[in-house]
Amino acid sequence: MSNPAGRFTFVVAPADGPLRLDIVVLEQLRRQGREVSRSVLHQWFREGRVCIDGAPAKAATRSRCGATVEVDPAPPPASEAEPDPDLVIEIVYKDEHLLVIDKPAGLVVHPGRGHPGKTLVNGLLALDCFDPSVIDDDANPEAVLRPGIVHRLDKDTSGLLVVARTRQAREGLKELFASHRIDREYEAIVVGRAVNATYDTFHGRDPSHRLKFTTRNPVAPRRAITHVTLEQELAQGLASLVRCRLETGRTHQIRVHLFERGNTPVLGDALYGKGALQPWLRQVEQSLGRHWLHAGILGFEHPISGKAMRFTSPLPEELVMCLEALRQGG
Incomplete structure (x- = not known):
């Protein structure tokens, strides 16, 4: 090919x-x-x-x-990924080949439809983080829009993200993701009583809603695997704290699996959840202002040195406050 x-x-x-x-x-x-x-x-x-x-x-x-x-692919659109020095980026690890970022909720990872600027990429460009090889790459025309990006977190998901600084690191990280040799664990609060489960499904776009993904599309070409562990029941079973470990990294994977297969949507998920029915829980959900999903653990073998890397991210304050309210309420 x-x-x-x-x-x-x-x-x-x-x-x-x-x-x-x-x-x-x-x-x-x-x-x-x-x-x-x-x-x-x-x-x-x-x-x-x-x-x-x-x-x-x-x-x-x-x-x-x-x-x-x-x-015959069309040429990529002109890049709108311009440096933005006003964005504050929390870098938890940096070497000559890669960065590990602790992304806050509300920040989009790279420019795209509806988000031409004010993204993580715009902030990183202002820090002069990238080797020219990872931006001006004839073999990857979309590099000008998403330099170094090898995986993403949804806008309202917080937590850890690895970004390549060089072409060599980018290709090495892509291979690690493709072979499922990246450790990724998320914490989530869901509405309802969750159970320990492994969800192994097909995954693709929802043909009836252009923004959604689903496990129920019979021609979906991809496989998605999520391991869910119940950590704690909250508010007398109105909600649950769970840990989700990914084998694959499909768009919205955790949110779709918890909603469609677990019947326990992520608290505050405006796209997949229908909103909590119990008035007190609905009030807690509305005060949160985002969905309760955090990428807290990221582990991988360094694509250049081979060194084992492992990072953890503490829960943001708004998630801690919500969790404590649920532990005390009900």
Whole structure:
């Protein structure tokens, strides 16, 4: 397969034969390490940049086993990732190859639709953190928008994030994530009585809601695995404190698994939760101002030195106050 930054071709495998072509192309891009949104890919289809057996194809076309698909990605948009010295970034570890950041809730990781600036990337650019190789990278056109970013935390999730400073570290970290050799543990408070469980599901976009992901999409191409451990029942069972350990890192994975499989949405999750029904718990939820989810542990083997690295992040004050209120109330 050719360079994912430019035109590439592939032959549809037997397992992909019945699927929509846009699903198949998205999976091919993921395997190359270049993920794009469905909306970007659909724009490529509209521009005639995706062909099957030499003819322009539509996104909804059913792929055929043995068919040759050619994809000519559009050039990336001009970067809007400008340095922003006004953003305060908490760096908990720094060496010549990587950074570990303790991200606050409310901060988006990189520029994108609806968030052209005031992101973590904008703040890091102002600190002159990156080697030029991780920004001006012909093999990764999206590097200008998300230099060094190898994983993300949702806007309202706080906690630990590793960022590459060099191309070599970025590729090494990507390999660690792809092979599931990153330790990531989160704490969450959920609405309802949680149980110890492992959720092993397919994961993909919700076809009925463009902002959501779901385990219930029958053609979802990815697998998601979350291990949930009950730490404490709160407020006489109205809520639970849980620890979630990730094997995979899909978008919204913990939130989707706790909501759809555990029937215990994250407290304060405006996208997946329906809001607490009990008046006192609803008041606690509304006063929180975010969802109660924190990435507290991050461990990995340094991609250059091979040294074992492990970091912990304390709970932010607003999460501590909410937890104490639930421990005392009910």
